[in-house]
Amino acid sequence: MSLQIGMIGGTGPQGQGLAIRWGLVNEKIIIGSRSQEKAKVISNQVNEKLGKELCIPRINEDCVKESEIVLLTVPFEHVISTLKPLIPLFTPKHILVDVTVPLKPFEKGKMVDILPENQIHAKSATELLRDILPDDVPVVGAFKTLSNAILRDIDRLPELNQDVFILGREKEAKRIIKQKAELIHNLRAVDAGGTLSARHVERFTAFLIGLNVRYKTHDCGFMVTGLPKRK
Numbered sequence: 001m002s003l004q005i006g007m008i009g010g011t012g013p014q015g016q017g018l019a020i021r022w023g024l025v026n027e028k029i030i031i032g033s034r035s036q037e038k039a040k041v042i043s044n045q046v047n048e049k050l051g052k053e054l055c056i057p058r059i060n061e062d063c064v065k066e067s068e069i070v071l072l073t074v075p076f077e078h079v080i081s082t083l084k085p086l087i088p089l090f091t092p093k094h095i096l097v098d099v100t101v102p103l104k105p106f107e108k109g110k111m112v113d114i115l116p117e118n119q120i121h122a123k124s125a126t127e128l129l130r131d132i133l134p135d136d137v138p139v140v141g142a143f144k145t146l147s148n149a150i151l152r153d154i155d156r157l158p159e160l161n162q163d164v165f166i167l168g169r170e171k172e173a174k175r176i177i178k179q180k181a182e183l184i185h186n187l188r189a190v191d192a193g194g195t196l197s198a199r200h201v202e203r204f205t206a207f208l209i210g211l212n213v214r215y216k217t218h219d220c221g222f223m224v225t226g227l228p229k230r231k
């Protein structure tokens with residue numbers, strides 16, 4: 001049985017980018033929003049780009065109710081306020097996939113970095129979510145280093161050619177998300193270990209944004225060398 005993917009806050013560039021890439025391989029995606037109207041507008045735009053009716057617009061509550069794999073694609077500073085009212089809707093049959101990165105606001109000329117420990121939380125975003133979700137709901141961190149610019153650019157399919165890091169303590173949930181990630185053409189999913197690894201991966205994203213600024217691009221990503229070949 002194919003597990004339904006939904007995205008809380010799927011109307012932003014990252015959600016749209018992932019919806020486009022999955023849409024290209026015929027995955028139906030629920031685009032969640034605080035507003036049904038906004039979800040509809042964005043879903044129509046993505047469907048038009050794909051030339052097929054694959055995105056389903058929903059308010060965030062219904063997105064959780066109607067999906068098994070729920071990606072969280074809202075800005076980090078709104079994670080708690082967005083998720084708190086939705087937590088009772090999660091069951092052990094769900095997998096929450098954390099895509100968020102707790103970045104400091106961008107300041108020209110300053111190093112791009114994640115939020116300092118004393119501002120919001122000493123841990124990574126994924127650890128924070130692992131702490132607030134019930135113990136029996138799997139939480140996986142993924143897609144944190146993928147640039148929306150390249151994901152959304154339907155004319156640059158082969159250029160994706162990147163790795164995504166999949167992390168979390170629940171092995172079966174990680175396996176499922178790895179499989180879903182690898183449905184996307186030219187994407188390799190790398191098992192990056194337990195939830196704690198999100199501390200590294202979220203910093204990698206800050207590092208990539210710094211490279212983007214320096215090289216005046218939006219496309220930087222990771223491809224790890226030396227890993228065993230895919231079977």
Ligand SMILES: NC(=O)c1ccc[n+]([C@@H]2O[C@H](COP(=O)([O-])OP(=O)(O)OC[C@H]3O[C@@H](n4cnc5c(N)ncnc54)[C@H](OP(=O)(O)O)[C@@H]3O)[C@@H](O)[C@H]2O)c1
Pocket residue numbers: 008009010011012013014015032033034035038039072073074075076078082099100101102103143144145146147148149205
């Ligand atoms: N952009 C990238 O290239 C990229 C790459 C890697 C990781 N990420 C991470 O992915 C997440 C989404 O990125 P994004 O660029 O798509 O973000 P975004 O455009 O700033 O926000 C995504 C969606 O979140 C919802 N949202 C905004 N403010 C909110 C609030 N106050 N309360 C509740 N929901 C709110 C909005 O959906 P509605 O108005 O429809 O509710 C919005 O469309 C972020 O955590 C980011 O760190 C992004």
